[in-house]
Amino acid sequence: MADNSFDAIVVGSGISGGWAAKELTEKGLSVLMLERGENIEHIKDYQKSNQPVWDYPHRGGRTQQMIADYPVLKRDYPLNERNLHYWASDKDCPYTEEKRFDWFRGYHVGGRSLMWGRQSYRWSDFDFEANARDGYGTDWPIRYKDIEPWYSHVEKFAGIQGTYENLPQLPDSVFMPGMDLNIVEKDVAARIKAHYENRRTLIIGRSANITSKLPGREKCQYRNMCVNGCPFGAYFSTQSSTLPAAVATGRLKLQPFAIVTEILYDKDTKKAKGVRILDAETNLTKEYYSKIVFLCASSFNSTWVLMNSATDIWPEGLGSSSGELGHNVMDHHFRCGADADMEGYEDKYYYGYRPTGFYIPRFRNLFGDKRDYLRGFGYQGGASRKEWSREIAEMNIGADFKEALSEPGPWRIGATAFGEMLPYHENTISLDKNKKDKWGLPVLAMNVEIKENEKKMRKDMMEDMKEMLEIGGAKNARTFDHDYAPGMGIHEMGTARMGRDPKNSVLNGNNQVWDCKNVFVTDGACMASASCVNPSLTYMALTARAADFAVNELNKGNL
Numbered sequence: 001m002a003d004n005s006f007d008a009i010v011v012g013s014g015i016s017g018g019w020a021a022k023e024l025t026e027k028g029l030s031v032l033m034l035e036r037g038e039n040i041e042h043i044k045d046y047q048k049s050n051q052p053v054w055d056y057p058h059r060g061g062r063t064q065q066m067i068a069d070y071p072v073l074k075r076d077y078p079l080n081e082r083n084l085h086y087w088a089s090d091k092d093c094p095y096t097e098e099k100r101f102d103w104f105r106g107y108h109v110g111g112r113s114l115m116w117g118r119q120s121y122r123w124s125d126f127d128f129e130a131n132a133r134d135g136y137g138t139d140w141p142i143r144y145k146d147i148e149p150w151y152s153h154v155e156k157f158a159g160i161q162g163t164y165e166n167l168p169q170l171p172d173s174v175f176m177p178g179m180d181l182n183i184v185e186k187d188v189a190a191r192i193k194a195h196y197e198n199r200r201t202l203i204i205g206r207s208a209n210i211t212s213k214l215p216g217r218e219k220c221q222y223r224n225m226c227v228n229g230c231p232f233g234a235y236f237s238t239q240s241s242t243l244p245a246a247v248a249t250g251r252l253k254l255q256p257f258a259i260v261t262e263i264l265y266d267k268d269t270k271k272a273k274g275v276r277i278l279d280a281e282t283n284l285t286k287e288y289y290s291k292i293v294f295l296c297a298s299s300f301n302s303t304w305v306l307m308n309s310a311t312d313i314w315p316e317g318l319g320s321s322s323g324e325l326g327h328n329v330m331d332h333h334f335r336c337g338a339d340a341d342m343e344g345y346e347d348k349y350y351y352g353y354r355p356t357g358f359y360i361p362r363f364r365n366l367f368g369d370k371r372d373y374l375r376g377f378g379y380q381g382g383a384s385r386k387e388w389s390r391e392i393a394e395m396n397i398g399a400d401f402k403e404a405l406s407e408p409g410p411w412r413i414g415a416t417a418f419g420e421m422l423p424y425h426e427n428t429i430s431l432d433k434n435k436k437d438k439w440g441l442p443v444l445a446m447n448v449e450i451k452e453n454e455k456k457m458r459k460d461m462m463e464d465m466k467e468m469l470e471i472g473g474a475k476n477a478r479t480f481d482h483d484y485a486p487g488m489g490i491h492e493m494g495t496a497r498m499g500r501d502p503k504n505s506v507l508n509g510n511n512q513v514w515d516c517k518n519v520f521v522t523d524g525a526c527m528a529s530a531s532c533v534n535p536s537l538t539y540m541a542l543t544a545r546a547a548d549f550a551v552n553e554l555n556k557g558n559l
Contacts, residue, residue, distance in 0.1 A: 002289075004286070004287065004288050004289060005274075005288070005289045005290070006029075006030045006031060006032040006253070006288065006289070006290045007024070007029035007030045007031065007290060007291050007292070007554075008020075008029045008030070008031045008032070008290050008291065008292045008293070008294065008550075009031070009032045009033075009034065009274065009275055009288055009290040009292075009293045009294070010024070010031055010032070010033045010034070010293075010294045010296060011034050011260045011275065011293065011294065011295050011296060011297045011302070011305065012033075012034070012035065012111065012295070012296040012297035012298060012301070012302070012523065013033055013034075013035040013109045013110060013111055013238055013243070013296075014106070014110065014111025014112055014113050014238060014296065014298060014523070015111070015112070015113045015116070015238070015523075015536050015539055015540060016296035016522050016523040016539045016540070016542075016543045017033060017035075017111070017238070017294070017296035017297070017523075018110070018113060018237075018238030018241070018242030018243055018246075019154065019242050019522075019539075019540050019543040019544055019547070020294040020296050020522065020543050020546075020547055021033045021242060021246040021252055022242040022243075022245045022246045023543070023544050023547035024547050024550070025245075025246045025249040025251040025252050026245065026246070026249055027547070027548070027551040028251070028551075029251065029551065029554075030251050030253075031246065031251060031252050031253070032252075032253045032255060032288055032290065033246075033252060033253070033254050033255065034255050034258040034260055034275070034277060035108070035109045035111075035254070035255065035256045035257075035258060036107050036257070036258060036259040036260070036280060036297075036301075037088075037106075037107035037108035037109070037257070037280070038109070038256055038257065039108070039109045039254070039256040040108050040109050040110055040114070040229075040239065041239070042233070042239035042243075042244070043231045045229070046228060046229030046230070046231055048082060048083070048228045048229075049225065049228045049229050049230065049231045050225070050228075050231070051082075051228065053082070056081045056082065057081070058081055059081075060080055060081050060082045061080060061081060062074070062080055062081065066079055066081075066084070067079070069090070069091065070084075070087075070089075070090045071090055072090045072102060072103065072104070073087055073090060073104065075102050075485070075488070076102065076104070076488055078104045078115075082227055082228055083115065083227045083228055083229075086106050086108065086114055086115050087104060087105070087106060087115075088104075088105040088106060088107045091438075092437065093105065093107065093437050093438070093443075094435065094437060094443055095432075095443045095444045095445070095446060096432040096435055096443060096444070096445035096446065097445075097446050098445055098446060098447040099446065099447050099448055099449050099486075100485045100486070101446035101448050101485065101486050101487040102485050102486070102487035102488045103300070103446070103487050103492070104487070104490050105298065105301075108256075109238065109239070109243075109254065109256055110237055110238040110239045110243075111238070111298065112298070112490070113236070113237040113238045114229055114237050114238075114239065115227060116536060117207075118207040118208040118209055118226070118235050118236065118355065118356070119205055119206065119207055119356070119359075119380065119533075119534040119536075120155075120158075120160045120162075120173070120206050120207055120208045120534065120536065120537040121170060121173075121206055121359075121533035121534055121537060122144075122148075122151050122170070122171040122172075122173055122533075122537060122538075123144065123147075123171075123531050123533065123538055124144055124168060124169050124170065124171050125143055125144045126168075126169050126362075126366065127529065127531040127533075128140045128142060128143050128144055129143070130374075130375060130529055130531075131423070131528060131529050134374050134375075136374065136422045136423060136424075136529075137328060137422070137423035137497070137528055137529055138497065138499040138500070138501070138504045138528055139499070139500055140498065140499075140528050140529070141498055141499055141500045141505075141508060142498070142509050144171070146509075146545075147538070147541050147542065147545060150541035150542070150544050150545040151171075151173065151174075151537065151541045152173075152174050153541070153544055154537070154540040154541050154544055155173045155174040155175075155537070156174050157241065157242075157245075158208050158236040158241060158537075158540065159176055159208060159209075159212075159214055159217070159236060160173045160174070160175055160206060160207070160208055160537070161175060161176045161177065161178050161179055161204075161206065161207060161209055161210065161211045161220075161356075162175045162176075162178045162203075162204060162205075162206035162207075163175065163178035163203055163204055165201065165203055167201065167361055169361055169362050169363075169366055170361040170362070170378075170533070173206060173537075175206075176210055176211045176212050177211045177212065178204045178206075178211070179204050179207075179209075179211065179220075179356060180204070180354075181202075181203075181204055181358060182348075182350040182354075182383060182384075183345060183348045183350070184342050184345055184348070184383035184411050184413060185202065185358050185382070185383045185413070187472070187473065188202060188342075188383070188413065188468075188469070188472030188473065188474070189201075189202035189203070189358070189472075191471055191472045191473055192360075192468055192471055195471045196363075196471075199363055199367065200360065200363050200468065201360065201361060202358050202359075202360050202468075203358065203359055203360075203361070204356065204358060204359070205356035205357050205358055205359040205380060206356075206359065207235075207355060207356040208235055208236035208536075208537075209226075209234055209235045209355045209356065210234055210235070210236075214233075216240070216244060217232070217233035217234065217240055217241070218232040218233060218234055219232075219234060220232075220234040220235070220355060221234060221352075222351065222353050222354060222355070223352070223353060224352075224353030224355060226355055235355070255277075257279060257280040257281050258277040258278075258279065258280070259277060259278045259279075259280050259439060259441070260275045260276070260277050260297065260305055261276050261277065261285075261305075261308060261441065262275065262276050262305065262308045262309040262310075263275055263293060263295075263306070263309040263310070263318055263516075263519060264276060264287065264289075264309075265309060265310035265313070265318060265516060267313065270516065270517075271516060271517065271518045271559070272290075272292075272293050272516055272518050272519050273289055273290075274287055274288050274289035274290050274293070275287070275288055275293060278439055278441070283439065291518065291554060291559060292518045292519070292520065292550050292554065292559055293518065293519045293520070294520045294521075294522060294543075294546075294547070294550075295519065295520065295521045295522075295523070295525070296521075296522055296523045296543065297523065298492075298523055298524065298525075299492045299493055299494065299495055299496075299523055299524035299525040299527075300429055300444055300492060300495060300525070302521050302523055302525045303325065303326055303429060303495040303496050303525050304431070304444055306318045306319045306320070306325060306496060306506075306513070307320070307326065307430075307431050308431075308442075310515075310516075314515070318513065318515060318516055318519070319496060319506045319507075319513045319514070319515050319516070319519075319521075320506075320515075321502065321514070321515050322499075322502060322503055322504055322505055322506060324425075324496075324497060324499075324504060324505060324506055325495065325496060325506050326428050326429050326430055326495050327425050327426075327427070327494070327495065328423040328424065328427065328494040328495065328497055328528075329424075329427040329428060329429060329446075329448045329486070329492065329493070329494050329495055330421045330423055330427070330491075330492070330493040330494045330527065330529070330530040331421055331448075331486045331487055331488070331489045331491050331492055331493070331530070332419060332420070332421065332489035332491045332532065332534075333418075333419045333421055333450050333454050333457075333458070333484055333486075333489070334416050334417060334418045334419065334484060334488070334489055335416055335481070335482040335483065335484040335488065336416065336417060336458050336461050336462050336479070336480060336481040336482065336484070337379060337381070337414065337415045337416040337417050337461060337462060337465045337479070337480060338414060338415070338462055338463075338465035338466035338469055338477055338478060338479045338480065339412060339413065339414025339415075339469070339477070339478060339480065340412070340413055340414065340466075340469040340470075340474030340475060340476055340478065341410065341411070341412060341413075341474060341476045342383060342410075342411035342412065342413050342473070342474050342475070343410070343411075343475055345411045346410065346411075348411075349385065350384070357380055357381050357382035357415075358379075358380070358381055358382060358383075358415070359378060359379065359380055360378060360379035360381075360415065360468070361378050362376040362377060362378045362532055362533075363376070364376040364377065364457075364460060371456075371457075371460065372456055373453045373454075373456040373457045374422065374453055375419075375420035375422065375457070375532065376419070376420060376457075376532055377417040377418060377419035377420065377457060377460075377461050377532045378417065378418055378532050378533060379415040379416065379417050379418070379465060380415060380416060380418060381413070381414050381415025381416065381465075382413070382414075382415075383411060383412065383413035384411070384412065385408035385409050385410065385411055385412075386408070386409030386411075386412055413469060413472075413474055414465075414469075415465055417458075417461035417462075417464075417465065418489065418532055418533070418534075419454060419457045419458065419461055419532055420529070420530050420531060420532040421450060421454055421486075421530050422451070422453055422454075422529075422530075423494055423528065423529055423530070424451060426447075427447065427448045427449065427486075427494075428447045428448070428495075429444045429445065429446055429447070429448075429495055430444070430445050430447070431443075431444065431445070432444065432445040446486075446487075448486040448487070449486065450484075450486065458481060462479035462480070463479065465479070466478070466479050491524070491530070491534065491535055492524055493524040493525075493527035493530050493535060494524070494525065494527055494528075494530075495525050496513075496521050496525035497525075497526060497527060497528040498511065498526050498527070498528050502514035502515075505528070506521070507520075507521055507526050510545075510546055510549045510550075511542060511543075511545075511546040511549075512546075517558075517559065518550075518559045520546050520547075520550060522542050522543040522546050522547075523543075524539060526542065
């Protein structure tokens with residue numbers, strides 16, 4: 001086989017791309033994985049993985065120069081000293097905001113699998129059936145039973161800690177032993193469960209942090225330094241998990257600094273024959289060929305590639321025949337909830353720095369509850385002793401201040417809700433051909449907003465949490481609604497959705513592009529709705545499922 005010809009090409013190396021590479025190579029295919037950014041090798045390149053925050057010049061914070069250089073990243077936590085090198089440059093990779101959209105990206109091997117929050121939840125049929133029930137978006141072409149075995153498949157390999165709860169709206173995963181709620185969380189959970197007769201439940205946040213050893217990976221050390229890359233491999237990432245598995249087959253070639261600019265479409269066969277790339281270091285172009293292509297470049301970048309492909313046949317790009325390519329952008333709206341004081345626990349503490357908080361699963365618009373909005377929300381939060389930065393105006397300097405720092409402060413508890421955004425056709429991304437990035441490529445224009453449904457939901461997102469905290473025994477409960485803009489959840493979804501009909505969707509039930517059956521899209525672009533839980537576990541399962549289908553179709557001669 002020529003050095004530019006492979007059985008499969010995987011575009012992107014993040015959560016979805018890593019799984020595609022693992023599954024395809026393990027099933028016997030030669031695979032080229034293309035990544036637009038630099039390579040980051042596991043352990044060796046986690047340069048700051050053991051550097052405590054006090055060893056940074058600005059204690060892990062940000063400088064005025066950083067604020068000037070990163071006008072988008074400065075809007076939230078990605079702008080910091082600790083892992084700024086993991087986040088894409090605002091200057092090199094600009095985009096157009098027709099409406100505000102906070103797009104936080106990671107352009108390197110592993111993508112955002114190195115920086116993600118690791119919250120891992122299954123969807124239920126309440127989620128997969130939602131569009132069909134209320135008429136927003138298009139009906140999902142799959143149901144829970146179709147993806148359930150693939151959830152189990154990826155969970156066993158990735159390692160998900162959690163507790164078995166038997167909740168119909170939040171199916172249990174294949175769990176490693178769950179991390180413990182702390183004393184305050186346990187007491188609040190018991191009071192909430194009793195008061196609401198188990199209709200509302202506070203549980204440990206399910207996360208891809210292993211609590212038992214896996215091959216090549218050590219269990220979580222409770223260091224709270226995940227953002228720097230984990231040298232123990234204690235959380236799931238491409239580097240710690242799927243990439244080593246793919247490399248071990250001897251059938252993977254990883255090519256960093258390769259920006260895929262288009263899919264090469266063959267008019268005669270009506271199939272893709274490969275991709276064209278731009279070398280990010282030399283600006284030279286090259287073509288690679290394959291039997292199948294997996295687009296896993298992250299939601300918007302995968303759609304960008306489709307928009308730039310086969311434009312001589314479809315002016316709006318490959319997969320645009322339905323008129324849905326670039327539409328139905330979704331995120332999770334959040335940054336509102338409540339917090340409060342917890343008295344009577346001054347002699348209690350907890351072990352280490354747990355890498356997850358608590359979770360309260362969705363309870364609105366379920367089981368007979370009916371609100372004046374559609375869909376629902378869940379909560380992520382935690383209880384802890386106040387950190388050293390508690391407000392003590394009279395103790396800014398001197399021995400008293402130092403003594404205060406040596407003692408933990410009072411307990412606080414709080415949570416933010418993550419709410420589902422409906423798939424509005426008018427929430428779009430499109431090509432802005434008048435604006436170019438560092439490499440002279442057209443950038444994306446964002447036109448996304450939350451609407452009345454989400455705004456109504458946010459009222460409950462605050463008041464329900466305040467009520468539960470008071471039921472749980474907290475004092476001085478206060479609601480909050482901080483600045484939220486679409487994109488801040490870093491859960492961008494949609495723009496190349498799955499569906500049952502090529503007239504209203506881009507992909508079929510196996511993640512194939514309707515217009516080009518040997519191209520598969522398995523990252524967030526494929527999502528037909530957003531649910532209210534973190535989506536990455538579903539991307540993993542969909543990718544493994546699509547890879548299995550693709551290989552079977554190849555073996556049958558159908559691709």
